[in-house]
Amino acid sequence: MAIQDLANGQAAAPASDAGGRSGGDDIKAHFVFIPIMFQGHLIPAVDTALLLATHGALATVVVTPSYTSRIRPTIDFAHTSGLPVRLLELPLDLAAEGLPAGADDVDKVPPDLWTNYFRALARLRTPLERQLLADADVAHPVTCVVADFCHPWAKELAASLRVPRLCFFSMCAFCLLCQHNVERFGSYDGVADANELVVVPGLERRVEVSRAQAPGFFRDMPGFEKFGDEVEQALVEADGIVTNSFLEMEPEFVAGYAGARRMKVWTVGPVSLFHHRTTTTTSASRGNTAAIDADECLMWLDDKEPSSVVYVSFGSLAQANSKQVIELGLGLEASGHPFIWVVKNAHQHGQDVIEFLHELEGRVAGRGMLIRGWAPQVMILSHVAVGSFVTHCGWNSTMEAVAAGLPVVTWPHFADQFLNAKLAVEVLGIGVDVGVTEPVMYRMDLKEIVVGREVVEKAVRSVMDGGEEGEERRRRARVLAAKARDAVEEGGSSYGNLLDLVKRFEVDTAGCVVATA
């Protein structure tokens, strides 16, 4: 499929100069974003593409068909605002990798076929290259590929297009540096127990982590070892790194990671703050169609005291088993605080959970709201009535809490979440930890309760009240939010980094890409 202005269902015109800040003729940089199709990766990539567009670049976002409709409202908003953003939809060759129909939606990839899914993604390279060359808009040639770190094949793509390539992470520099250092200094060597804590080397402060909590990218996953090496090699050979973080939050770690990688790191976040300039409808459907009417949700929140509501959500991937769902619900009920609780895949639970949720709703009517499915998270978090966030510490959620000035209850499940939780609790001082120490990729059929109702209740009371300590935590969260806002405003660090990206990766008058990363 050709590059399309899919929002309008027509072939895209050269970047619009109608009403946007970026006149078509002024566009000299064209970034092609290749996200991986997980919401935790796709959403921040789209926001970053839009932010670059507000700074005068053309941005093309590559999507596979199942995800087009999920980002359409955001892209529609961009078009209405005259921002030069385009979608390039490419189907995956599922059959070639033995994947069932519909498996370009990651929720439909059978667990034993994950390696096949990643191979199918790598097959995008040839059609994408062909498409970008065929659609090359002479006035706006591609000047830079920004590929999720999970796409090592983008290395060859950028080389063929003869343009620089940046690695995109929606992760904090703290996590990237800790992970890098434990691997580089062999901290896990000779440590048989994956849950044994080791001290992360090369940091000024003492941080302890276990291999189970920070296993590295893919290398510990059966079947993905070689892929993990390819990811690392592609990162080593990248022309720079773009992250959804901001300098003032973690200056020593941004500098440390850039130094360790000997690479420029552009912090451009919090990218969710782009939505401060969108409409309620756009922000409410960021990443997917919300399972609740935005106005209904806002009315419910309007009725609550400032900073009184606890928001509870575990992102787009983590899944709680039935017993844990019940335990969490009872803990929230016992906390006595108003809450909004996002229950993913509620319909997949057994009758016991369905009845429990129904009865709970009756008992906490007016005080507790359940959202079964996708929540308008950024819209909710930015409401004045919300006072804290119980989170799995996916990096986007963590940044969204920071941007909203909220203290968090940290309940990591897997991947980078343990390190993000450490950043929130130990470095930023805005978190109360529930005490999970080992990763759990929750499955419905698991029987264990990982966090009991009393622990939930105590953590919620602590983050919402918590005496002087709680007040200090809330104060730190407010200060951090002010820094986050400053970072994305004119003159701020993230704003400056976006401008710098646009400037560095533009085409000069001789048609060469100016890339000085």
Ligand SMILES: O=c1ccn([C@@H]2O[C@H](COP(=O)(O)OP(=O)(O)O[C@H]3O[C@H](CO)[C@@H](O)[C@H](O)[C@H]3O)[C@@H](O)[C@H]2O)c(=O)[nH]1
């Ligand atoms: O009902 C929902 C659920 C999620 N979101 C949004 O979806 C994104 C979820 O991202 P994140 O909080 O990072 O969680 P995951 O979906 O779990 O993200 C994956 O990707 C992240 C970025 O690399 C990693 O930090 C996580 O560990 C990994 O699980 C956020 O922007 C949320 O605002 C909603 O808007 N509504």
